Amino acid sequence: MDILRGMYEALTEFLQEFSSQYPLLWALLVMAMVASTALSLYALWELVLRWAISAWAGSRSRASGRG
Amino acid sequence: MLFPNAGVTVDPVLLVLLGLIVGTLGGFFGVGGGFLITGGLLVFGVPPIFAVGTGLTLVMGSSIINMLKHKGLGHVDFRLGLLMVCGTVPGEILAERLNVALLEAGIIGPVIRYVYVIFLGALGSFIVYDYFKVRRSSGAAGDAVSTASLARKVQALQIPPHAIWLPGRGITPTRVALPLSGIQSISVFVPFSIGFGVGFMAGLLGAGGGFILMPLLVYVVGVPTVMAIGTDLFQIIITGSVGTFIYALGNHVDLLMAIIMLAAASAGAQVGATATRFVEPGRIRGLFGVTVLSGGVAVALKELSESVSRLHFLDTVAAVLLLGVSGAICLVIAGLLLRAARKKPAPDEVSA
Numbered sequence: 001m002d003i004l005r006g007m008y009e010a011l012t013e014f015l016q017e018f019s020s021q022y023p024l025l026w027a028l029l030v031m032a033m034v035a036s037t038a039l040s041l042y043a044l045w046e047l048v049l050r051w052a053i054s055a056w057a058g059s060r061s062r063a064s065g066r067g
Numbered sequence: 068m069l070f071p072n073a074g075v076t077v078d079p080v081l082l083v084l085l086g087l088i089v090g091t092l093g094g095f096f097g098v099g100g101g102f103l104i105t106g107g108l109l110v111f112g113v114p115p116i117f118a119v120g121t122g123l124t125l126v127m128g129s130s131i132i133n134m135l136k137h138k139g140l141g142h143v144d145f146r147l148g149l150l151m152v153c154g155t156v157p158g159e160i161l162a163e164r165l166n167v168a169l170l171e172a173g174i175i176g177p178v179i180r181y182v183y184v185i186f187l188g189a190l191g192s193f194i195v196y197d198y199f200k201v202r203r204s205s206g207a208a209g210d211a212v213s214t215a216s217l218a219r220k221v222q223a224l225q226i227p228p229h230a231i232w233l234p235g236r237g238i239t240p241t242r243v244a245l246p247l248s249g250i251q252s253i254s255v256f257v258p259f260s261i262g263f264g265v266g267f268m269a270g271l272l273g274a275g276g277g278f279i280l281m282p283l284l285v286y287v288v289g290v291p292t293v294m295a296i297g298t299d300l301f302q303i304i305i306t307g308s309v310g311t312f313i314y315a316l317g318n319h320v321d322l323l324m325a326i327i328m329l330a331a332a333s334a335g336a337q338v339g340a341t342a343t344r345f346v347e348p349g350r351i352r353g354l355f356g357v358t359v360l361s362g363g364v365a366v367a368l369k370e371l372s373e374s375v376s377r378l379h380f381l382d383t384v385a386a387v388l389l390l391g392v393s394g395a396i397c398l399v400i401a402g403l404l405l406r407a408a409r410k411k412p413a414p415d416e417v418s419a
Binding site: 015023024029030031034037044046049 | 069071072124128129131132135308311315316317318320325329333334337
């Protein structure tokens with residue numbers, strides 16, 4: 001728990017200092033972070049949905065095979 | 068939880084809920100949801116400038132996810148999107164100049180709110196009217212709209228010059244085919260002008276412009292509803308990115324808040340975008356009309372609260388109304404998706 005709190009405090013300090021000291025780099029960092037997070041989340045959801053659909057299709061074909 | 072850039076404490080659960088609503092509506096209607104996010108963040112106590120900046124950041128991120136999702140479904144016409152983007156940037160620059168002039172005259176707040184109320188009210192009323200008119204005449208909620216003849220006229224418009232010289236391509240005709248949108252031939256100046264108009268309105272109102280572009284593409288250009296939704300999102304990525312960069316440069320974006328909402332919006336986007344495969348296009352437009360109308364009522368209430376000192380409470384009523392209606396529409400979308408998925412396979416699966 002202490003490790004998490006320490007990480008959160010370090011992140012808070014970094015965000016506050018970086019955004020006020022380097023405005024241009026901060027703007028680029030914001031755009032890069034948002035774009036990369038969006039791409040990663042899209043890829044993650046695609047994998048999850050594909051896995052869920054194939055699992056669902058597999059269970060249906062097994063059920064119809066038994067029937 | 069304390070958000071260091073905005074310097075406020077907000078319950079992350081509320082941010083997750085707002086992100087879910089924005090993602091669902093964005094995927095279903097092809098809008099960025101800027102007006103909804105800003106309204107929600109203001110209710111949560113976020114300072115106005117951070118509400119707008121963080122809102123635009125979320126618009127950019129959620130539009131990327133929604134656009135990719137719609138691209139996977141074959142709902143994005145990049146050629147049409149690129150033609151419109153060419154007009155969007157000059158439109159935004161012109162609006163920026165007008166905003167400065169209005170700011171100097173000290174009338175920017177009421178002007179923007181009046182334009183919002185008139186625009187959202189008229190647009191929402193027309194979409195709902197069209198939905199009922201088409202439903203009465205054809206009995207279906209398909210892709211037919213009451214302005215089909217107008218769209219045919221717009222597609223047939225002959226705008227000079229009919230050919231221009233382009234470096235590397237020589238003399239090039241200014242009429243193009245947009246097969247993905249079902250348009251055999253259209254002047255490039257039509258999407259360019261639409262991009263310009265949407266860029267101007269988006270810059271004037273401080274929004275992504277999705278709520279203007281989607282109906283314009285459907286009712287004026289004659290683009291099928293689902294294709295308009297996907298292509299619209301491509302355009303919003305550009306306007307959202309420009310806004311994000313400007314606000315981040317002025318240190319008015321809370322990155323942590325935006326990332327939390329984006330994670331939730333990515334889940335909502337799966338529901339919203341997938342629902343467009345199953346729900347009839349007419350019904351999508353009808354629900355969009357209701358959302359836009361509620362946005363108009365919310366802005367009208369906000370204007371009332373600003374002008375009459377005794378009615379300050381209407382400010383909160385407006386935000387709660389907007390979030391309440393949007394949340395209810397998300398539940399309707401989820402319900403329609405479940406019902407339609409149980410009843411029949413997706414239309415593209417049928418045609419395949």
